[in-house]
Amino acid sequence: MKAIKIISIINQGGEYAVTATYNEVNENGDIVKKNEKAPTFYAVGDIFDNVKSIENIVAERLSGDA
Numbered sequence: 001m002k003a004i005k006i007i008s009i010i011n012q013g014g015e016y017a018v019t020a021t022y023n024e025v026n027e028n029g030d031i032v033k034k035n036e037k038a039p040t041f042y043a044v045g046d047i048f049d050n051v052k053s054i055e056n057i058v059a060e061r062l063s064g065d066a
Contacts, residue, residue: 001024003023005023009054015042017040018041018043018047019037
């Protein structure tokens, strides 16, 4: 099983690349692979809309409006 550790969203000139780092664990819960990187993909459709929503929430928090 893959246990996600980190999800990164990188704004590349208005296009959003999404990547994740995970640990792989066996049926006993023991980590068998650490810090594996999943393939990167571009946010499109619903994922793009969700990324923009997260970006707006973060921007509001940074400006002190939230």
